[in-house]
Structures are given as structure tokens and as C-alpha cells.
Amino acid sequence: MAKQIEQLDRVIIRFAGDSGDGMQLTGDRFTQETASFGNDLSTLPNFPAEIRAPAGTLPGVSSFQLHFADHDIVTPGDAPDVLVAMNPAALKANLGDLPKGATIIVNTDEFTTRSLAKVGYESDPLTDGTLDGFKVSAAGLTSMTVAALTDIDISKKDAQRAKNMFALGLLSWMYNRPTEGTVSFLRSKFARRPEILAANLAAFKAGWNFGETTEDFAVSYEIKPARLPSGTYRNITGNLATAYGLIAGSRRSGLPLFLGSYPITPASDILHELSRHKRFGVRTFQAEDEIAGVGAALGASFGGSLGVTTTSGPGMVLKQEAVGLAVMTELPLVVVDVQRAGPSTGMPTKTEQTDLLMALYGRNGESPVPVVAPSSPADCFDTAVEAVRLAVEYRTPVIMLSDGYLANGSEPWRLPRVSELPTIDPGFATEANGPDGTFLPYLRDEETLARPWAVPGTPGLEHRIGGIEKHAETGDISYTPSNHDLMVRTRQAKIDAIARSLPPLEVSDPTGDARVLVLGWGGTYGSITAAVRRVRRSGGRVAQAHLRHLNPFPADLGEVLRRYDRVVVPEINLGQLALLLRGRFMVDVIGYNKVRGLPFKAEELASVVQEVIDRD
């Protein structure tokens, strides 16, 4: 008998289990199915830094949250409507995030006395009333998986490991997801291990069939495709979009990409991705340390490549010395800092926005550097292209501040046409520019203040550069006081001049009479946008703007700020942008700061914004 299908406009699902349970893969597959179905979506993977924390413990819980809808959404969602808990630890770690009425699907096979005790449950939460008020579907996912695989010649352990595919099959049935993508994914992933492939396919199918036949699930759900702007889409994470943006920047500038990098969470995936694209002339160099990574990138830039280095906070501090040299030698360099919770090692897999002031001011001397920040996973692509543009055209290191949430989170991305991407002109120097055929390596372009970039191999333009202060035109060593003052100001003026190439700050203010502005930067765009929408839905009038350029700011930022009675600045730090805005524009912005290693919740931000609107 066909089951009832209920229409929903959006759902938030969280898959949670042990680090070894394959929850990230499960979430990723469900995401791909959802993307190919055409829903809008946003994801939030959340996992421990340890590769395999002790099994069954709270620190070992790994989860993957997915928000999908038939309309435009911008965050992975505040609170899950559905929790899939593969063991007691996953239940305990996530229960607090669930609103009453949420659906909980638990794998009862793991609810043994021993497993319960491991996480401090004195009695079984499935029966002791802990889950009152939730819709609980309790099923032996592991045992059903093993039972479904009896005909396949694999060990019991391998059979049990397929339980994540059983869960995926069940959820795919519940939400009417297309399954072809997962089937072909499994076929290619396990092409060389036919028995494991058979097990995973059988488990996936068994999970689907279980949903269809069991009376536990009377209803399945349908979320219609979202009405997104027309175009071709794919789902993309921030790190992948960053890697593609860098390759696009390389192509659009005609400069071969050289990545010098050292593995670090959560940035390593950019290194992994770029190392696969040798056909694009991409050279990747896994250096002995963070310092050598950026050093090699700068050396490659000196030779006429697009030098890039990728890292996270603990590596960023080490790279600042070489960034300073790039400021002084005025060579292009793109530095991607995928921010994570600090200080020091902090929480490697958790997100934060705490490197802004380090990016701007964390070097010795007056050392101005353009800083850009993407606002969503897909926006990492455009922001990386912009970083390349600034680096190449202004001969400067550029810092791109991504973060752990953007890096691993994903969303649909409308593919750009390559021809619509900006062209970037490296404008290599090929001829002498000084008197008597001499070459003056610091004689600047009047418009951009960029110096000529003459690469080794160019006859007649041999010159020496370095970290010592240099004469304003010849580039020769100079300790003359007035020359140093001139050079300090000129380096600053060059970065300031970038603002002339930036579009005016986009401000969203549908009613046109908002008195409160919410201003954010970087990875908080989704949370802030969702919060602003909530406020507006309930009749609140609020304007919103989001900064991609943190240095220099858009030229009209000060004027925008002064247009509003109050400006709220939410940041996942203790007020770094707020400090800059107050210092720069003397506007007493209202900071909202939480540093929990997680994105803001939209509901929380909405109440903050509403509270500011209601002041008077």
C-alpha cells in the first residue's frame, strides 16, 4: 500500500554517530542527493579533531547537519527537525539542540548497558522518559544491516560498518531523495572491492525498503525543488570553491599557479584539491613548514608565477614574516587563512573569525595588506578570484579570511561563465623605464601605484629587491629618513587606492526607512541574513550590509554607517571589526559576540537585532 506523502517547505536533519560511523560520508551523500533534486541547501559538518576518539564517548561524536528547502535558504539551520543518533553518545551530545516535537531516529543496537554507562546514562533514555515529547523511531539499524547482508561474503565487522548506508537509505526514502547518485558514487568508490560494494548497496537498499514497509514510518515527505535563478548548479564546499577560484585566477591572469603549503586543519583540502590539477599547470609544494610554504610561494611569485599559500591561524602567525617581505618587495602573493578557533592550537575543527586583526596588523612595521573575506561556501570562489586580482594588479600580498564553517560547509553554486570572470593583467615589465635604458623597479603606475614586475629571464631588467628599505624609484638600499617616510606612506596609499576599484557597499533595506543596520563580514553572512529575514517577517525594519573587503573598506562605508541610528555588528570574536569601525569612523557600533566555535543561530541573532530596534 502506498504510504502517505506530506509536503514540507524545509527540513533540518542532523546525522550523528561515532567518528568511525561514517556520518560525514552519510551527510555528504544525502546532500548530493538533495542538491541533484534541486532543493536549496546549506550544510554544517561538525567533527572532532581526533581521527578516532575513543569509541562511544561524547568527544568522539561526529555530526553532519543539513538544511534543505523549496526556497532560498542561507544557513544550515538552528535546530534539527530530525536527529539520526547512531549511539547513546550521539543522542546525548545532540539532544539539547532539539526542539520538542522533533523526530529522533535511534539505533537501538548500540543502546547497551555498557554504552549507556560510557556516556553517563544511568537508565535507558529510550524508556525512562528522557525522550518524552519527541517523536522517537527506535530501530536496530546495525542488526537489520547485518541481517540484510547474510548472503554477502564479508566479515560481521564489515557488515556492521555498512549501517550508515542503511540509515542513508532510510532517510532517502523518508524524504523521497533520488538515489542514482549514491549508487554510482558507491560503484566508483568501491570499484576494486566488489564484496564491500555489494554490502553497501544492499544496506542502502535495505534501509529504503525498511522505510517503505515498516509501520513505524507512516508518512514520507516531499520538499519541492527551490525556485533558484536559472542556470546550471552544483553543490560546493568553501574549500573546493577556494581551490577553483585560485585556478580560475591563474587562468584569467595567465600566471601559472604555485601553491606552497603545509598541512593544517581545516585548510588542507585546498592543498589536496590543487595537487590534483597539474593539467592546469598547477604546481603544489608541500613544504617542511608554514614558513617554507609561504617562502616558496613568494619565490615563485618573484619568478612570475601566481604564488599562493594556504593555512589556518597557527600557520598564519608563522607566515607573517614572509608576508612582510612581500609587502616590502611588492610582489603578488595570495594567503588563504581558513580561520579556526584559537589562540594557539585552539579547537582545530571549529570555526571562528578571530584572525581579522592579525591579518591587518600582525606584522612588524607599517605593513598594509588587502584583506578579503568570503561570505558563503560558494562565495569563496569569487573572493579567491578577487584576491588574485588585487594581488596581481597591485603587486601585493592579499589575505583571504575564510573560516572552518565556510571551508567544510556546502551550498548550491550557480556555475559562472568563464568569459564573465574578470580578466587580470599581470602587465610584466619588458622594457627599461628609466633614463639611459636603466630599469627602476619602484617607479610606480600613477593610477594603481603598483610597481613594475620584471621577472628573471627578462634581459636588461636585472635588479635586486629585498626586505631592506629602498629608494622610492631605484629600489636601491636607502636609509634616508625622508625616503623612508615617503615609502611608508606610499605603501599605505597603494593599498588605500584599491578602494577606488571597489563597488559601493550593497545595503539591503526593503522598506527604505530602517533605523538599524546590521553589518557583518565573512562567514556570518548566512546567520545574519536569516536573522534579518526573521525580523522583517515579524514586521521589524532593519537594513543589512556585509563586507567582503576588510582592507581597504569600501569607500562609502563611513557614509553608510552614519545613515543609521544604530549599527549592530555580530562577530564570532570579541569585537575585532567593531574596533576597526569605531577607530576609523568614530561610530559607536553595537557588537554582538559569541565565540563558541559554531556559527550563530539565526533565532539568537534575530532577537538581538529586535532588541536593538526596540530600544528608545
Place this chain on the structure above:
Amino acid sequence: MTENPNGARNGHSGHVAASAGLRLVPTTDTVYKMKDFKSDQEVRWCPGCGDYAILAAFQSFLPRLGIPRENIVMVSGIGCSSRFPYYLSTYGMHSIHGRAPAIATGLAASRPDLSVWVITGDGDGLSIGGNHLIHALRRNVNINILLFNNRIYGLTKGQYSPTSETGKVTKSSPAGSLDHPFNPVSLALGAEAGFVARTVDSDRAHLTSVLRAAADHPGASFVEIYQNCPIFNDDAFEPLKEPSSRDLRLLRMEHGEPLRLGPDRGVVAGDFGGLEVADVAEVGEDRLIRHDAHREDPGYAFALSRLDRPAFEHVPIGVFRDVRRPVYDELLNEQIEDARAEHGDGDLEALLAGGDTWTVE
């Protein structure tokens, strides 16, 4: 510079391999002179500094490489020796303390058509930059590293360095330094550098021959140059320069020749794979080791490098090791060429549209 009547000033001859170490670097028919490699900058080392002799030897050696001037790049770190690039008319970067091997690695790996030289010192290369040095040697990037060893910090005015002898009294070690020094040659051999040599600032002919051998070596070359600092560590190498003692201490290594030390002594096999110096009359001429710089196993060269203890007793100079190993930058560029040969040049539009896509009308 002399114009080549048959071509433009920089008319590369198209064929390469004037030097085996620089197979991908173009050659030129331009005949350079020493003055063509002098920059217009005033040299600012202290009077009597060993760096002057090294600079002069280097400037006179470069024309013999047959490489266009614009394809030569000097990269240095921080310290007295690291001012070297300013005084040459090639491309150059005076970088940051200790990082020159890393910067040169990126340059050489992305530009196989360049002849890249790293100029460093005992503080720059072995203290703050020790890590980059050993990794550049391990990887075997096609760069030539010249380490000027004066066994002292010069530019910071006289603190002990990682090659200073233990007990050295300096401004920062008034009661004598406690550190055990590095032997730079032993260190380079420990990193399995394919080319390791030592020479002395005051011996122009020897210095030039070692530079040439370093340039000819494909992959990373490491050359320790004993260099006198007349201000903070004068006469540090005096036992090796003083005519009455030098021939008894300097062991001039020549590939294929017996290792002799002055008229009466030579190097023979010792215990546990080591080497020792013996009286030739006692042990017999045929027990002398014939120098073999091409031995795969770095153990022999390492044993040679230990002969200098204690305190310059016997100091080998010349090429310790000259062994061909796979060159990092050649392999890196091969991977790119192979990928392009197999799959064609990358198509950006196709890359972006890879994976599962869907269309919204």
C-alpha cells in the same frame, strides 16, 4: 659586455647544457667579462672581510658558465654574507633570515630555466634557517647553496654562532659558550645532499673550481666556504692559512687520487667504518684511500668530514660527495607535462562543471 656579432645581445643559442647541472637553462653566445657581473652598488663589507675575495671569485667565475645574465638569480637571507646579491648585476632577492632556501625552492621549482644560487652564512643557514637548509638538500632542488662560515655572528656584532667552538667567549657568552657546534659538511651529508664541498675564501683557484663543480651538479649543491671575519673572529682559520702549518692540516681531496696530508701522512680505513690519518711510511702507500666522490653511500664522505676534529687537526677541502639523485623540480615539472600529455591542457569550464550538476530553467 661583448656583443656577439652573430646575434642580439641576448640571443640564446637554443641549445643548453653548457653545464650538466643546468640542463634546462638556456646558454648564450654572449661573451661576458667579470665587470658585466658587477652591480653599481658600493660594496659595504668591513675592510679585510673574506666576503670580498668570495665576491671577486664569483664575479670572475660567472662569465664562464655561459648562461645569460638575466637567467641567473641570487637569493640570500640575512647577515653580512646575505648582502651578496646587491653586488652582482644579476636578478637577486635579499630575503629574510634563514628563509632563502625556501624562497629559492619556489623559484627554482617554478622556473627550471634559471640558475639559482643561495647565499647564506653559519647563523642564517644553520641556526634560524637550519630546517629549510636540510629540507632543500633532502629534496634535491636544483639550487646551489653557498654557506659562508665565519663561525660568528657578524651583523649583530659578535655573538657566538652554531659553528663557534665550545667555550667561545663573546658578548653573549662572557663565561664561554656552552653549545656544541655543527659541522656543516656533516650536517649536509646527514641530509643526504648529492653534492657537498668545502673551500676557503683565500684560495681563489680552489674556490673557483669548487663553484664550477657545484654549478655542474644537477640538483642541490652545498658548499661550505671558510670565510674570515676580521672584526669579530679574526684568524679563525689561521691554522689552515698559515704557510708553516697549512699543508700539514689541509687535506686536498681530488676524485680518484689518494688522500694525502702533507708529504708524510695520508688517510686510511679505521675502525667501525671510520677513517683515520696515518703515517704513510708505517702503513704503506697502498693502504691510502683513493678518494671516491661518487660513492652512493654518504657514510664514506661523512667519515671524511669527521677528520677535522679536534680543532682543524686535518681539514678536508674539495668535493666530499658528488652523486646524482632525482631532482625535485625536474620531477615536479615532469608530472605536469605528463598530466597534460595524458589528459590535455586543463579546461576551466569543464572543471567548474565537474561533479553532479543540475539545471534550473
